[in-house]
Amino acid sequence: MKLVFATHNTNKFKEVKLLMPKNIELYSLNMIGCKDEIPETGNTLEENAQIKADFVTKNFGLPCFSDDTGLLVDALNGAPGVHTARYAGEQKNTEDNMKKLLENLKLAQSRNAHFKTVIALNTSATNHIFKGIIEGRISEKKQGTKGFGYDPIFIPNGYDQTFAELALEVKNTISHRAKAIKQLINYLSKL
Numbered sequence: 001m002k003l004v005f006a007t008h009n010t011n012k013f014k015e016v017k018l019l020m021p022k023n024i025e026l027y028s029l030n031m032i033g034c035k036d037e038i039p040e041t042g043n044t045l046e047e048n049a050q051i052k053a054d055f056v057t058k059n060f061g062l063p064c065f066s067d068d069t070g071l072l073v074d075a076l077n078g079a080p081g082v083h084t085a086r087y088a089g090e091q092k093n094t095e096d097n098m099k100k101l102l103e104n105l106k107l108a109q110s111r112n113a114h115f116k117t118v119i120a121l122n123t124s125a126t127n128h129i130f131k132g133i134i135e136g137r138i139s140e141k142k143q144g145t146k147g148f149g150y151d152p153i154f155i156p157n158g159y160d161q162t163f164a165e166l167a168l169e170v171k172n173t174i175s176h177r178a179k180a181i182k183q184l185i186n187y188l189s190k191l
Contacts, residue, residue, distance in 0.1 A: 001025065001188070004032055006052040006066035011148040012177075019172060019181045024188065032060055045070050045082055046129060049120035057122040065121040065184060069177065071150050072116060073101070073138060075108035084150070098142060098153050111138040115154065115176040119184050128187060132179025147171065 002025045007013055013028045020026050029035075038055045042048040045068040052066035072078045080087035080101065088096035105111060112135070119130040135157045142152040144164025151163035156174055163171050172178045 001191075002027065002062065003188075004029070004056050004060070004062045004064040006038065006056050006064055008037070009148070012067075015168070015172065015177065016181055018168070019178060019185070021185060021189070024185075027062075029056070032056075032062065034060065040068065040085075042068075043082065045116060045118040046120070048082065049118045049129070050127070053120040053122045053127070063121075063123045065119050067117050067119045067177065067180065069115060069117045069149075071101075071113060071154070073105070073111075073113040075110050075112070076101075076104060079104075094149055098150060101138065101150070102141070102153065105138055111140075112136075113138050113154065115150075117176040117180040119180045121184060121187070123191070128184075130180045130183040130187070132176040132181070132183070134174060134176045134179070 004027045038052045040048040048068035053064050056064035070081045070084045085092045088100040114135045117132045121128045139153045143162045147164040
């Protein structure tokens with residue numbers, strides 16, 4: 001089965017490709033010739049995921065899934081949430097985002113947070129939504145060099161290391177994205 005993952009993020013694509021069964025040929029946006037930055041104009045993670053999947057289905061006519069992920073921090077009333085990638089501005093700079101988040105949490109009593117991934121799947125027959133959540137906390141400083149995004153400052157519950165310190169094999173069994181992808185794969189295996 002040929003399936004497009006609506007992302008330009010090569011790290012995210014590699015992470016997800018490792019989880020996919022061999023019978024699914026996974027393509028990124030770059031691989032299908034889509035150079036557009038798909039606007040994320042939704043007010044929720046669900047809306048943004050669906051917008052991206054709909055864009056690919058409408059413009060390329062291919063079965064597609066897309067994701068939107070948010071980091072929701074309790075002490076910041078769920079921020080950065082839907083604005084996770086652009087928390088420090090439209091330039092979507094990971095370092096700036098982490099710096100701003102750590103600064104905003106300096107005086108916080110609680111550092112509890114969770115990652116939430118929403119996947120929207122469009123096939124010729126139907127649309128589906130899958131969700132994955134992992135609880136954790138925000139570290140006081142960046143730690144680790146693996147992963148991407150907020151991985152150097154997110155410590156999943158039950159671990160003493162950030163996502164950026166954990167082996168990819170471990171992260172891919174516990175992460176928010178892995179949980180949502182497993183639901184997607186389970187659904188696809190029944191088609």
